[in-house]
Amino acid sequence: MSETNRNxxxxxxxxxxxxxxxxxxxxxxxxxxxxxGTLEVPVSAVLLGTDVGGLSDTLVAHGADKVYLAExxxxxxxxxxxxxxxxxxxxxxxxxxxxxxxATPLGRDLAPMVAxxxxxxxxxxxxxxxxxxxxxxxxxxxxxxxxxxxxxAFGGNxxxxxxxxxxxxxxxxxREGVMPLPERDDARDGEVVRCEVDLDGATLPLTIEQxxxxxxxxxxxxxxxxVAGGAGVGSRENFDMLWQLAGLLGGAVAGSRAAVDLGYIDxxxxxxxxxxxxxxxxxxxxxxxxxxxxxAGMEEAARILAVxxxxxxxxxxxxxxxxxxxxxxxxxxxxxxxxxxx
Amino acid sequence: MxxxxxxxxxxxxxxxxxxxxAMKEDGTVNxxxxxxxxxxxxxxxxxxxxxxxxxxxxxVTVITMGPPTACEILRESLYRGADRGVLVTDRRxxxxxxxxxxxxxxxxxxxxxxxxxxxxxQAIDGDTAQVGPQMAEKLDVPLITYVEQWLGIDDKTARAxxxxxxxxxxxxxxxPVLVTVNESANTPRPRSAKRMMKYKxxxxxxxxxxLAKGLxxxxxxxxxxELQAAEVEKYCTALSEKGLLLEQWTLxxxxxxxxxxxxxxxxxxxxxxxxxxxxxxxxxQFPATQDGVSELVGELVSEHTIG
Ligand SMILES: Cc1cc2nc3c(=O)[nH]c(=O)nc-3n(C[C@H](O)[C@H](O)[C@H](O)COP(=O)(O)OP(=O)(O)OC[C@H]3O[C@@H](n4cnc5c(N)ncnc54)[C@H](O)[C@@H]3O)c2cc1C
Ligand SMILES: Cc1cc2nc3c(=O)[nH]c(=O)nc-3n(C[C@H](O)[C@H](O)[C@H](O)COP(=O)(O)OP(=O)(O)OC[C@H]3O[C@@H](n4cnc5c(N)ncnc54)[C@H](O)[C@@H]3O)c2cc1C
Numbered sequence: 001m002s003e004t005n006r007n008x009x010x011x012x013x014x015x016x017x018x019x020x021x022x023x024x025x026x027x028x029x030x031x032x033x034x035x036x037g038t039l040e041v042p043v044s045a046v047l048l049g050t051d052v053g054g055l056s057d058t059l060v061a062h063g064a065d066k067v068y069l070a071e072x073x074x075x076x077x078x079x080x081x082x083x084x085x086x087x088x089x090x091x092x093x094x095x096x097x098x099x100x101x102x103a104t105p106l107g108r109d110l111a112p113m114v115a116x117x118x119x120x121x122x123x124x125x126x127x128x129x130x131x132x133x134x135x136x137x138x139x140x141x142x143x144x145x146x147x148x149x150x151x152x153a154f155g156g157n158x159x160x161x162x163x164x165x166x167x168x169x170x171x172x173x174x175r176e177g178v179m180p181l182p183e184r185d186d187a188r189d190g191e192v193v194r195c196e197v198d199l200d201g202a203t204l205p206l207t208i209e210q211x212x213x214x215x216x217x218x219x220x221x222x223x224x225x226x227v228a229g230g231a232g233v234g235s236r237e238n239f240d241m242l243w244q245l246a247g248l249l250g251g252a253v254a255g256s257r258a259a260v261d262l263g264y265i266d267x268x269x270x271x272x273x274x275x276x277x278x279x280x281x282x283x284x285x286x287x288x289x290x291x292x293x294x295x296a297g298m299e300e301a302a303r304i305l306a307v308x309x310x311x312x313x314x315x316x317x318x319x320x321x322x323x324x325x326x327x328x329x330x331x332x333x334x335x336x337x338x339x340x341x342x
Numbered sequence: 343m344x345x346x347x348x349x350x351x352x353x354x355x356x357x358x359x360x361x362x363x364a365m366k367e368d369g370t371v372n373x374x375x376x377x378x379x380x381x382x383x384x385x386x387x388x389x390x391x392x393x394x395x396x397x398x399x400x401x402v403t404v405i406t407m408g409p410p411t412a413c414e415i416l417r418e419s420l421y422r423g424a425d426r427g428v429l430v431t432d433r434r435x436x437x438x439x440x441x442x443x444x445x446x447x448x449x450x451x452x453x454x455x456x457x458x459x460x461x462x463x464q465a466i467d468g469d470t471a472q473v474g475p476q477m478a479e480k481l482d483v484p485l486i487t488y489v490e491q492w493l494g495i496d497d498k499t500a501r502a503x504x505x506x507x508x509x510x511x512x513x514x515x516x517x518p519v520l521v522t523v524n525e526s527a528n529t530p531r532p533r534s535a536k537r538m539m540k541y542k543x544x545x546x547x548x549x550x551x552x553l554a555k556g557l558x559x560x561x562x563x564x565x566x567x568e569l570q571a572a573e574v575e576k577y578c579t580a581l582s583e584k585g586l587l588l589e590q591w592t593l594x595x596x597x598x599x600x601x602x603x604x605x606x607x608x609x610x611x612x613x614x615x616x617x618x619x620x621x622x623x624x625x626x627q628f629p630a631t632q633d634g635v636s637e638l639v640g641e642l643v644s645e646h647t648i649g
Binding site: 080081084104105106108109111112113115116117119120121122123124125132134136137148152153154157158159160161162163164165166167205206207208209210211212213214225249281282302303304305306316319320321322323324325326329330333334336337338340 | 468471472480486510609611632638641
């Protein structure tokens with residue numbers, strides 16, 4: 001690969017496991033529609049696996065114009081080698097100009113392998129994508145309508161906009177939960193294109209001896225309201241107050257890594273760089289200082305309310321609303337105000 | 343059966359402790375104002391390699407690509423038990439993105455013909471986690487990412503438990519293999535005091551050149567080029583005899599095709615960099631009284647955020 005195919009489609013890798021799609025490809029389809037609208041090209045999803053054709057409807061309903069479907073026994077369980085080979089083959093045949101992957105453990109395993117084989121660029125962990133023009137700093141060549149791949153780096157201390165002007169496809173992995181999930185629209189039309197991939201007789205290098213999946217008991221990403229507590233809450237018992245407030249608001253409870261490490265709340269409730277990325281309508285941060293690794297997981301919330309005794313806490317710098325005070329005093333007042341139907 | 347391991351380790355700025363002083367006026371990060379450290383997950387890759395050697399025999403070579411100052415992490419590796427340190431350094435490698443970096447490292451690794459290549463999962467500055475998988479593709483060896491438990495090798499078959507986010511899987515494969523190692527895989531052993539005594543004097547040729555200049559101060563510059571080279575050679579030979587010369591390779595030494603290195607080998611370009619400077623003070627503050635809190639709740643209801 002390498003030529004810049006301006007008529008190329010915008011592709012989304014449709015990550016699935018055991019016949020279930022994860023949320024990321026659907027989130028990406030929403031963004032892909034926007035990009036493809038500007039570029040005036042179709043949006044396609046690439047679906048690999050065995051017996052996964054039934055998922056095509058969902059992909060179309062979320063924005064795909066086409067679904068490239070490749071089913072093969074060698075694709076039954078994810079392995080880097082088989083998936084990379086199939087995907088490279090399809091990219092070679094159809095020449096998309098953009099290929100997007102979820103920045104999930106699977107996406108971040110697969111995408112670099114594909115990029116290396118195609119010798120094209122790959123930007124990791126994007127939090128935003130746009131279309132824009134770029135002038136090369138050295139050659140002064142102007143490139144129109146490139147994919148701006150916007151990502152935090154340096155431990156979240158800088159935001160870099162990366163472009164890939166010449167060696168296409170332009171590929172990026174995109175963080176989960178940062179693009180809004182488009183509404184399902186069953187009236188949308190789409191075409192399913194069945195593809196043959198040459199995997200017959202391919203021996204996959206790994207033997208998968210054992211697999212274990214944990215059921216996620218909490219789905220923070222789906223919560224409209226999140227009440228999150230940090231080290232400042234002081235104990236697991238004190239978290240009860242947050243559970244009560246969340247219950248009243250129909251929301252979920254989350255914690256900072258410090259709260260998790262201190263045992264106030266279980267690890268699957270952690271928000272941040274090494275936890276879940278959330279974008280609820282309201283994020284209430286209680287006794288959380290606002291470290292960069294925490295903010296990475298919540299600053300996209302539509303509204304942030306911070307409650308903290310320290311007026312200089314960094315969390316106030318990303319907050320829309322703030323109360324400087326002791327949460328043990330403030331939270332009961334909030335509960336009372338909600339009860340009072342304020 | 344003994345195994346040869348190569349660990350790829352990167353020297354990184356300590357991004358967890360970025361302070362105001364580390365930000366330049368144009369909003370970019372002043373790397374020199376940050377302490378340079380051993381990329382945290384690479385220490386876990388090194389520990390895995392040392393455990394393999396301790397169990398089966400063989401060797402552990404650590405390769406780092408970077409400026410001469412990256413020798414610091416090679417010495418650190420020797421203190422902890424590595425057998426050999428290699429610095430890949432070349433101005434033509436500057437501005438490499440992950441594709442070019444993985445190409446260069448793969449060329450260097452190939453020269454060592456290892457049974458097992460170990461990387462950290464991710465470096466804390468670039469934060470991409472791409473170099474490991476891309477190297478596996480370049481070397482055409484199987485890839486096992488996110489190793490959280492190394493389960494051992496039995497007659498050229500390696501087994502490991504990998505963390506896949508929502509659970510784990512145990513996989514095995516025939517060597518050679520490239521693995522990327524998570525922080526949770528093990529506890530890196532501390533430096534050995536004895537090895538520190540020995541290896542704190544280990545130097546690369548580049549460091550010897552700088553040192554020779556420093557030692558002889560102004561005099562060195564007055565030496566002819568041949569004399570300078572002879573002086574450096576003398577130090578290097580002395581170090582080498584004591585097993586204290588850190589190997590230093592250029593792109594020519596590893597037979598790298600220059601068109602795949604540095605700027606020309608890097609398809610990604612930086613269009614713009616912005617520092618994340620928090621604006622601050624722009625939120626609406628409500629007093630911690632019942633009236634204040636009720637007003638806030640009323641506001642959230644009226645804008646349909648809650649209720
Ligand atoms: C702000 C910023 C954003 C960037 N974004 C991208 C991007 O999106 N895409 C892209 O292709 N490049 C990007 N780069 C370039 C990239 O950081 C460099 O190519 C870097 O050399 C390797 O990437 P990494 O730090 O992400 O390493 P990772 O891929 O995270 O490193 C994984 C492992 O590979 C090994 N390793 C990596 N580098 C070395 C080394 N020099 N020596 C020895 N072992 C090593 C280590 O074992 C390490 O743990 C970016 C750079 C900056 C400064
Ligand atoms: C590689 C890496 C990854 C990380 N990943 C994450 C991550 O995913 N998520 C995450 O959250 N962190 C993460 N961290 C940790 C992060 O750096 C911080 O240490 C952590 O977020 C701090 O948690 P905290 O705000 O709860 O605690 P602290 O920083 O201790 O803050 C407690 C706050 O509570 C306030 N307070 C105290 N008493 C009260 C009271 N009575 N009422 C109101 N306020 C009160 C204090 O003023 C203070 O601001 C990571 C760190 C690293 C190095």
